[in-house]
Structure formats: C-alpha cells, structure tokens
Amino acid sequence: MDDSISSTSLKVSLFSLRHTFESAQPLTFHADYDQFSNTITYPSGRNVINMGHYGSEKDGEVRIVSRDISSAASDVSRRFRLGDDMKAVYKGIGTDQFMKDAITRYSGMRLTLNDPWETTLVFIISQFNNVKRIRLITKNIIARFGPEIMDGSGKSIMRGFPGSADLIGASEKDFRKCGAGFRAKYLKDLADYCTNNIDLNRLNPKNYDKLKETLMSINGVGEKVADCIILMGYGNLAAFPIDVWVKRTIEKAYFNGKRKRMKEIMDFVSQKWDRRYLGYAQQYIFWGGRQASRNEVK
DNA sequence: ACCCAGGCGGGCG
DNA sequence: CGCCCGCATGGG
Numbered sequence A: 001m002d003d004s005i006s007s008t009s010l011k012v013s014l015f016s017l018r019h020t021f022e023s024a025q026p027l028t029f030h031a032d033y034d035q036f037s038n039t040i041t042y043p044s045g046r047n048v049i050n051m052g053h054y055g056s057e058k059d060g061e062v063r064i065v066s067r068d069i070s071s072a073a074s075d076v077s078r079r080f081r082l083g084d085d086m087k088a089v090y091k092g093i094g095t096d097q098f099m100k101d102a103i104t105r106y107s108g109m110r111l112t113l114n115d116p117w118e119t120t121l122v123f124i125i126s127q128f129n130n131v132k133r134i135r136l137i138t139k140n141i142i143a144r145f146g147p148e149i150m151d152g153s154g155k156s157i158m159r160g161f162p163g164s165a166d167l168i169g170a171s172e173k174d175f176r177k178c179g180a181g182f183r184a185k186y187l188k189d190l191a192d193y194c195t196n197n198i199d200l201n202r203l204n205p206k207n208y209d210k211l212k213e214t215l216m217s218i219n220g221v222g223e224k225v226a227d228c229i230i231l232m233g234y235g236n237l238a239a240f241p242i243d244v245w246v247k248r249t250i251e252k253a254y255f256n257g258k259r260k261r262m263k264e265i266m267d268f269v270s271q272k273w274d275r276r277y278l279g280y281a282q283q284y285i286f287w288g289g290r291q292a293s294r295n296e297v298k
Numbered sequence B: 001a002c003c004c005a006g007g008c009g010g011g012c013g
Numbered sequence C: 001c002g003c004c005c006g007c008a009t010g011g012g
Helices: A017-022 A069-079 A086-093 A097-105 A116-126 A131-145 A172-177 A181-196 A208-215 A223-232 A244-254 A262-272 A275-295
Strands: A006-013 A032-034 A039-044 A047-055 A059-066 A148-150 A156-159
Touching: A006 A069, A017 A047, A039 A069, A039 A156, A047 A069, A059 A069, A086 A097, A086 A275, A097 A275, A116 A131, A116 A181, A116 A223, A131 A172, A172 A181, A208 A223, A244 A262, A244 A275, A262 A275
Parallel strands: none
Antiparallel strands: A006 A059, A032 A039, A039 A047, A047 A059, A148 A156
C-alpha cells in the first residue's frame, strides 16, 4: 500500500462546508473543523481525511488531502452528498417564504451520509440532550474506546470511531463516565445487540417502513431517533424527524404559533414539500428555526 | 435557584 | 391506543 500523502480537488456547486458542518449532523460530532481555514479533518477507516472548501457556495471547489487519495475522494463525495442535485432539491422544497429564506441563508447546506452504527450511537446520545453535550459525550467515547489511527511511520495521529466490537468490554458505568447519564444503559444494550443480533450495515436503506421497524427494536431508539438514523445513516430522504425545534418552528411558521400534534405535522409536511426531498426540508427547518431562535432577544 | 436540551420507556386510564 | 412522568448532566 502507498502510504504517501497526496491531494486532489473536485468542482462542486451549491455546497457550503461551513453550514454543513455547523448544522449539527453526526459527522460534526466527532470531526474537527477549522473555521479560519474552512477545512475539516475526520477519520475514515484507517485513514485520516483533510478536506477544505474554497470559492463561493454557488461555484466552489473542495480540496482533499489524504493517503489513498482515490478512496478519500469517493468518501468525501459520499459523506457530503456531493452528487445531490441541489437545484432540484431547492425547487422541490422552496415553495414558501419561510423555506426560501432558510435556503437563502444556509445555501449549500447538505445533509451528510454517515455510518449507520455511528449514527445510531450518536442519536441515542442526542435524546433529551443539547448539541454541545452530544459533541462532548461522543468525543469522550472516542477518546476512551476509539481505535488509534497511525500515519506511515506508525505514529498515532487520531482515534477513529469505535465499532461495536470496540465497546464489548465497556460497562454501563464506563459510558456514564463519558457523561452519557441515563443513556448509558442504552449504549451498553446497543453494543451487545449489534454484536450479537443485528448488523446495521446489512439493512436495506430503501425500505423505509421495514427499516424503521427494525431500528425501533433497539432499546433507546424511538420514532424520532429512528428517523434521524434513516435520514443521516442510511440516506433515505423520505424520513422527516420531528424534534422539539422542528415542531416548534413549523407551528410558528405555518400554524400561527398554534400547537399541533405530531401526526398533523407529519401530514402537513408530506403534502407541502416534494416527498423525494423531505429530509432536506427537515434539515433546513431544523437549522433555520434553531438559529432564528438563537438570534432572538435573550 | 430554575429552565431547558435533535426523546424514550414504562405505566396508567 | 393516547397521555404523562421521570430521567443524568451541564450550561444559560
């Protein structure tokens, strides 16, 4: 194997690394982002990938630096969904003023496609929690259990995301030490379940109903977390996870602040936006709403 | 001090 | 079913 570092670049339009990174998706809970150079560093298998975004969000380019550059390039393209036709996405969901504003403000924000196991673990941590702490707990688990990644000379450069096998020896108490709190039991059960009973990488991403049913058989995975995993771990855009922010934002933007039930919201969104891109609609609602509330008077 | 955070499982009516 | 409650932990 060639251990030398090399680089390549790709043209990409309607992509923003900054908005994608900042919008709280699984990758962003363990990758390192440098906002000044606009570059991201993250582990991929036994490699470390460094990726920078240059030029405008409409017409820019990403530069990738890594060992095994060809697999790194396809990893970047896949993880950041660079093949998505964002023009079509924006056309399909940009049908009202609120969404148009969110698209304008966060233009180029992509969904990311992540490993199903990693996504499941991260979103179990996410429940009844806040973004900052989700990041912290995830990083603690990586620091404690993640396999070391070596450079060409055998020097450790960073830790990868631990697989279920890496967590076999981990106890509930270990997860508590990572800050997981009451979710520690869920994580322990997840590691056991995924080692003995189920291979998340073998589930069919296309069959939404079946996939959801299977995921919800995991202790600690309910309706919302399952939808997050389907969207960001399996890349199925039919999923529209409804969390407190999404619910609140939709009620405010489309129902004059009136409280609605989950089912009413689900019915509403599936007739409002192009169903092929529902997942994207959710991401823009989520981030648009959350950022708007952040900018309000405090 | 009090409130909230990308909810879920369990229990009750 | 639908609804309600408790849940670890840390930051505003």
